[in-house]
Amino acid sequence: MASQYKTIHPVKYLRDYLAQDIRPDGREFLRFRSASVNVGAISQADSSAIFKIGSTTVVCGIKAELAAPKADTPNCGYLIPNVELSPLCSPKFRPGPPSDQAQVASKTIDDILINSSALDLTDLCVCIDKLVWVLYCDLICIDYDGSVTDACLGALVAALKSLTLPEVQHNPETGAIVVDTSDRKPFPLKSLPVSTTFAIFDEQLLLADPTDEEESLAKGKLCLVIDGPELCGLYKPGGIPISQELLSKSLEKSKKRADLIRKVIEAAVTN
Amino acid sequence: MQNQLETTEEEECVLRPMNCELNQLSRPDGSAMFMQGDTVVVAGVYGPIEAKLQKMMHDRATVETMFSPAKGPPCVDDRAKETVIRETCEAVLLTALHPGMAISINVQELQDSGGLLACAINAACLALIISSISMKFTVAAVSCMIDRESGKLIVDPDSTQIQQARVTFTYVFEGIKKDLVSCHTTGRFSENELMESLEKCRAASQNIFDFYRNIVEQYAIKL
Numbered sequence: 001m002a003s004q005y006k007t008i009h010p011v012k013y014l015r016d017y018l019a020q021d022i023r024p025d026g027r028e029f030l031r032f033r034s035a036s037v038n039v040g041a042i043s044q045a046d047s048s049a050i051f052k053i054g055s056t057t058v059v060c061g062i063k064a065e066l067a068a069p070k071a072d073t074p075n076c077g078y079l080i081p082n083v084e085l086s087p088l089c090s091p092k093f094r095p096g097p098p099s100d101q102a103q104v105a106s107k108t109i110d111d112i113l114i115n116s117s118a119l120d121l122t123d124l125c126v127c128i129d130k131l132v133w134v135l136y137c138d139l140i141c142i143d144y145d146g147s148v149t150d151a152c153l154g155a156l157v158a159a160l161k162s163l164t165l166p167e168v169q170h171n172p173e174t175g176a177i178v179v180d181t182s183d184r185k186p187f188p189l190k191s192l193p194v195s196t197t198f199a200i201f202d203e204q205l206l207l208a209d210p211t212d213e214e215e216s217l218a219k220g221k222l223c224l225v226i227d228g229p230e231l232c233g234l235y236k237p238g239g240i241p242i243s244q245e246l247l248s249k250s251l252e253k254s255k256k257r258a259d260l261i262r263k264v265i266e267a268a269v270t271n
Numbered sequence: 272m273q274n275q276l277e278t279t280e281e282e283e284c285v286l287r288p289m290n291c292e293l294n295q296l297s298r299p300d301g302s303a304m305f306m307q308g309d310t311v312v313v314a315g316v317y318g319p320i321e322a323k324l325q326k327m328m329h330d331r332a333t334v335e336t337m338f339s340p341a342k343g344p345p346c347v348d349d350r351a352k353e354t355v356i357r358e359t360c361e362a363v364l365l366t367a368l369h370p371g372m373a374i375s376i377n378v379q380e381l382q383d384s385g386g387l388l389a390c391a392i393n394a395a396c397l398a399l400i401i402s403s404i405s406m407k408f409t410v411a412a413v414s415c416m417i418d419r420e421s422g423k424l425i426v427d428p429d430s431t432q433i434q435q436a437r438v439t440f441t442y443v444f445e446g447i448k449k450d451l452v453s454c455h456t457t458g459r460f461s462e463n464e465l466m467e468s469l470e471k472c473r474a475a476s477q478n479i480f481d482f483y484r485n486i487v488e489q490y491a492i493k494l
Contacts (some may be wrong), residue, residue, distance in 0.1 A: 021369025054478075100350055109349045115458050220362070232459045238443075242449030251462060 014217050018201065025054075026210060027257045030194075032209040032257055037154060037268045039162045047163040049268075051155035053209065055202055057143040060155035062135055062163055066177065067109040069125070069132040077124020077132040081109045083139045083152055090144035090212065108235065109139070109152050111227050116232040119160065123188055127170045131177065135163075146211040147197040149223055154194070154261060163187040193227040194261045196254035200239060204246050208253055226258035284427040284473050286413075287386075291462040291486050297427065299377075301402025305394035307385035308429050314394035316402040318374030326373065331366035335375045341382065352388055356395055358438045359412075359443055359453045363396065365405040374404065386414035388455065390440050393479060400487060409446040411479035412453075413472040414439065417464060424468055426475050440468050444476040 006013045017024050027033070033054030042048035045061035052058075069076060083105040085093045093099060098106075113119065124133040139152045154241065164184035171178050182254035199210035207214055215221065220239020225232050231251075236242070287308030296302040299315035307314075319332055326333045336357035338349050345353075360376055374375050376398070378391045389412035415426045416436035425432055433439065438458035445452050451469070460468075 100354070103347050103350045107347050109390050111457065115456070117459065184298065193394065226457065230459045230461050231456075231465060234440075234456045234465065235439050236454040237355045238360070238362045238453050240362060241445045241448070241452045243448075243450050247469075 004054060011217055012091060014202040014214065017136070018065070018205065023207065024213065029206065029208060030208045030253055033211075035154065035261055035264055036157050037265055038269045039158055039271075042067070045076060046165070047159045049155045049158035049162065051158060053147055053213065054150050055143050056145040056147055056151045057141070058148065058151040058155040059140045059142060060137060060152075060159040061140075062137050062159050064163075064165055065134045065136065066126065066131055066168070066179075067134045069129065073121075073267060074129035075132075076121040078134040079110075079119065079121065079124075079137065080134065081113070081115065081137040081156060083141070083148075085141050085144065085148075088140045092144070105152065106139075108149055108223075109156060112153060112193055112195065112233050113156070116191055116227045117137060118157070118189055118191045118193055118227070120188070120190065126168045126174055130172055130175075131168070131170050133165060144212055146213075147209050150195045150197050150209070153225070154265065157189070157192055157194075158265045158268060160187065161189050161192070161265060163209045163215050175187055182196055186238045191227050192262050192265060193225050194258035195223055195225040195233070196250075196257045198222040198224075198250050198254075200201075200246070202240070204243055206246055208250075208257075222247075222259075224250060226254055285471075286478050287427050287429065289479070291397060291482075292472050293397065293486065293490050295450055297332075298343060299398070299402070300404070301398045302303065302402070303397035303401060303407075304381075305390060305397055307386060307390045307393070307427065308385055310390045311381040312380060312387070312390045312394040313379045314391070314398040315377045315379075316374065316398045317377075318370035318372065318402070318404060319369040320375060322371060322373035326402050327371055330370050332364070332369035332372045332374050334361045334364060334366065336360065336395075337375070337377045338356070339377075339379045341380045352391065355388060355390055355453055355455060358411060359392055360395055360399065362452055363399065363406050363408065363410055365407055368405055385428050385433045386408065386441070388412065389414040389443075390426075392443055392453075397486070400483065401490070407445075408445050409480065409483060410452055411446065411476040412441060412443045413471050414441045415468050415475075415477050416440070416466070417458075417460065422472060424464075426471055438464065440472070441464075442469060442472045442476075444473055448482050449476065451472050 038050040046064045048061045085102040167180045167183040199207040200220035223235040290306040292304040304313040338353040392412035416428045416439045419437040438460040441455045443453035
């Protein structure tokens with residue numbers, strides 16, 4: 001009966017739950033789902049990670065390639081994140097070129113990494129003006145159940161944290177490149193940005209870590225990126241206006257969550 | 272003495288001078304050319320119009336946004352801007368009044384010298400006002416930055432100031448309680464910096480709302 005009711009009146013179904021101070025999956029309003037991370041599952045990639053928040057799953061694989069740098073930044077490498085929202089992960093997505101949503105997600109992840117200055121692109125330089133590393137970070141969502149930005153960032157950061165790059169010998173005169181794959185050095189990551197998503201409903205009701213169902217019915221979305229004591233992103237693309245108190249409340253919650261996620265990632269990488 | 276006078280003047284007049292021409296274009300239901308300093312944007316609104324079948328929603332109107340940069344085809348950056356403009360306008364419009372229809376908001380950048388996103392949102396809001404489509408509230412976008420060296424907060428910076436920025440914020444406020452509608456940031460910042468910039472921009476947004484009122488009054492007399 002409940003499932004028919006949900007299909008016919010999705011908004012009312014959710015509202016009935018919220019009126020009882022509980023969410024459809026049994027969580028309290030400000031409770032997050034459990035997160036888990038697995039590092040190094042894909043042996044073909046230079047580093048990889050699988051990040052799960054509840055049933056939302058994102059797989060990240062990083063492939064490092066050598067290329068010539070841009071002329072205006074001769075000592076900087078490249079980091080190219082690409083979020084793929086395949087038709088497998090949700091009925092919302094269709095096969096074909098990347099949707100607007102996927103493009104915006106890729107852009108957000110790229111922005112967050114640049115803003116947090118978690119990685120120094122000059123560390124990717126092998127030989128100035130001649131040779132740099134390009135990190136292709138493919139983020140593939142295989143289960144889309146809300147808070148995908150959080151999962152993408154988690155997967156990417158975990159993969160970057162466990163990334164090792166082989167030693168490269170480059171002869172600038174002859175242009176000969178010798179890659180020694182047996183001697184790999186860990187890539188330095190300066191910080192660990194963690195993003196947290198909130199859904200906002202009528203009358204300033206805040207739901208932490210929304211599922212897809214909650215996200216699609218929400219009146220607004222708020223995404224906070226915390227990095228240590230500082231913030232490196234506050235994204236709220238429209239939606240219902242929020243008060244100052246709500247912002248402070250979400251800030252406080254996301255700080256606690258960021259500490260937890262950071263521990264989870266660090267534990268997974270050291271093991 | 273001269274110097275002192277100049278600095279106080281600078282602090283009082285926090286926003287760059289604004290200028291606006293309404294309904295310059297003949298085809299759209301409402302259009303606005305909005306200038307904030309040297310940043311110029313044209314916005315045109317069509318709506319409610321017939322929605323494309325695949326985008327049609329049975330219970331409300333779809334909001335379509337198109338952001339065109341001054342040169343070249345739209346890239347991923349512009350898609351991100353488009354999303355912010357669209358979601359902000361969706362919050363502003365009473366979409367439930369026009370089920371199955373579409374409202375199309377087109378923004379064309381003419382010149383960017385800082386605060387382009389804020390300028391685009393303000394232009395879109397003015398175009399919506401003049402198209403007399405039903406809105407919940409008006410919105411005003413304000414950008415600000417924190418200087419890398421002095422750590423000073425500058426509201427509505429121009430392109431030369433932005434090059435020295437450590438952090439930039441773009442806030443969108445609604446006109447009734449001045450609550451936050453949209454927010455976009457770049458760079459690392461502390462909680463205090465966030466709160467301080469939010470307060471300053473909130474105060475500055477009043478100027479934009481006053482400007483809306485003035486400009487609409489001027490055009491109302493012409494009609």
